[in-house]
Amino acid sequence: MSYEKKLLQMKQMMKKAPAKVEKPVIEKPSAPSYSKAWEQVGLTRIDNDFGTVFKYEKTYEKAYEHGHYALGAIDDALVQWEAAAFSHPYAATTDETLVFFDTETTGLKGAGTYIFLLGFLTLRPYDVLLTQYVLADPAHEAALLFESKLWQRDTTIVSYNGKSFDWPQLQTRWTLNQHVLPPLKIPRHIDLLHSSRRLWKNDLVRMKLKQVEEEKLGFVRHHDIPGHLAPIIYMDAIKSGEPSALMKVLQHNEWDLLSLVTLYVHSTSMLMEAASASATAYTNVGKWYADLNEHERSYDILSRVTTTYETFETIQTYYYLGLQQKKRGDVEGAIASFVRSGASDDIRIALKSHEEAAKLYEHAKKNTDEALHMTNAALQKLAQDRMLPLRARQAFYERLQKRRTRLLKKNQ
Incomplete structure (x- = not known):
């Protein structure tokens, strides 16, 4: 067979319609008797x-x-x-x-x-x-x-x-x-x-x-x-x-x-701060905005919580406000907030507040004596606590001891 005839055969084969893809058969169920x-x-x-x-x-x-x-x-x-x-x-x-x-x-x-x-x-x-x-x-x-x-x-x-x-x-x-x-x-x-x-x-x-x-x-x-x-x-x-x-x-x-x-x-x-709610709820709102990097919004809400509600309701709020003040460069305001939240009944908030205050005293204020005082106070709170799980207790203890050792060397 000549190449021309073979080529013609190939073209005819390619022109054939592709095989149809069969759709799945759907067996429609009968309507219920009820x-x-x-x-x-x-x-x-x-x-x-x-x-x-x-x-x-x-x-x-x-x-x-x-x-x-x-x-x-x-x-x-x-x-x-x-x-x-x-x-x-x-x-x-x-x-x-x-x-x-x-x-x-x-x-x-x-x-x-x-x-x-x-x-x-x-x-x-x-x-x-x-x-x-x-x-x-x-x-x-x-x-x-x-x-x-x-x-x-x-x-x-x-x-x-x-x-x-x-x-x-x-x-x-x-x-x-x-x-x-x-x-x-x-x-x-x-x-x-x-x-x-x-x-x-x-x-x-x-x-x-x-x-x-x-x-x-x-x-x-x-x-x-x-x-x-x-x-x-x-x-x-x-x-x-x-x-x-x-x-x-x-x-x-x-x-x-x-x-x-x-x-x-x-x-x-x-x-939108348009509903009546507890200090705890609005503190949560402020925390949420902080997590979304809406820091101005977070700061405004947390500030209003601390001025609107009774002091005993806002102790934990001061910790989150302190974080926003620290981010804004308000060292004095942040330290004051962390000192307040350091009295929280929530041992984690209390310990983290002391840690944050110690950081600011050491690095921003260059006051190692106050930094050491806050660190020692945190260690004392940790020693008195019986609620923290072992792993969390160990983590706090190691961080605080490391900070205390460094501060003691600086004060020599």
């Missing part, structure tokens, strides 16, 4: 390419009050963030689509754990829309996930422990259904559990949403189901087809979502 019973209690049945999902919707006016706040206060919070002269990871703007997000699951972890309820609270110009998607049964999981529209939403998700629990669970379930679902979008995520821990450390004993609601948001639940019963109620609902108890789970989820809105509002008020 569909009508579920529709009769207010759920809407939706059928899509992957099965059946049930939806519940409710609209709230912005004037609706949940605890201390009306839902419309979220608009004011967003305007405040837009006008703020400082940055914060929880800042959002009116241009963002803020969606408050919460799930209910059949367990805490594992491949056999399903999300049976996806709850969303979406801010709209004149109202707030609650949307809840209920898993018809585990065979309809792809239908639930697809109907959530999370594969097409450009949103900012707001949750409570969602970064550690709800969203990873969603990603796991999505991955297990990725052969039929579009790719899941990864949104910006604001987790209000993290802010609650920062704001109310040493102020709240527990950080469960229920405790935050009652102690900070002014909302008390009546006739709520315990969260740990939700999976049992759901499994009973799909076995029996009876949805009345399941609607109480939706109510539980609805309260969670409403509280996320007011918690975001209250947290914003705290970060």
Whole structure:
């Protein structure tokens, strides 16, 4: 065969259409036999390419009050963030689509754990829309996930422990259904559990949403189901087809979502210094801004705490104020603050305050006598303490002894 004919054969072979990639065959499960019973209690049945999902919707006016706040206060919070002269990871703007997000699951972890309820609270110009998607049964999981529209939403998700629990669970379930679902979008995520821990450390004993609601948001639940019963109620609902108890789970989820809105509002008020709160809470706010390198903001807040609250409430505040004064070059102010916080009942704060004062006396004031005095006072406090763990005690002791030895040599 001539080279010309071989070349012609090769061209003809290359023109052949490429093999088609077969799409996975989707076996759409049948709608549950209890569909009508579920529709009769207010759920809407939706059928899509992957099965059946049930939806519940409710609209709230912005004037609706949940605890201390009306839902419309979220608009004011967003305007405040837009006008703020400082940055914060929880800042959002009116241009963002803020969606408050919460799930209910059949367990805490594992491949056999399903999300049976996806709850969303979406801010709209004149109202707030609650949307809840209920898993018809585990065979309809792809239908639930697809109907959530999370594969097409450009949103900012707001949750409570969602970064550690709800969203990873969603990603796991999505991955297990990725052969039929579009790719899941990864949104910006604001987790209000993290802010609650920062704001109310040493102020709240527990950080469960229920405790935050009652102690900070002014909302008390009546006739709520315990969260740990939700999976049992759901499994009973799909076995029996009876949805009345399941609607109480939706109510539980609805309260969670409403509280996320007011918690975001209250947290914003705290970060803007517009809410009434304890010295401990506002000290935490000042510390948070310091960690974000917003040092001017931190200094202003901590200074106001020390002048607004009673002295016994602000002893620890002086330690963090001293760090900001030191950063600003205010040596005298920093030493005075560290001397005050050195009287703290918190042994770590007391010891670190003495250390910081000793550093400033030695290096900034060139006063080794006072530096040695502060170091000896810290060692005495350490010797009297019985609360510090052994490793922390050893670390403090070694640092203080090293400083004392150096100062004694300087004074010879």
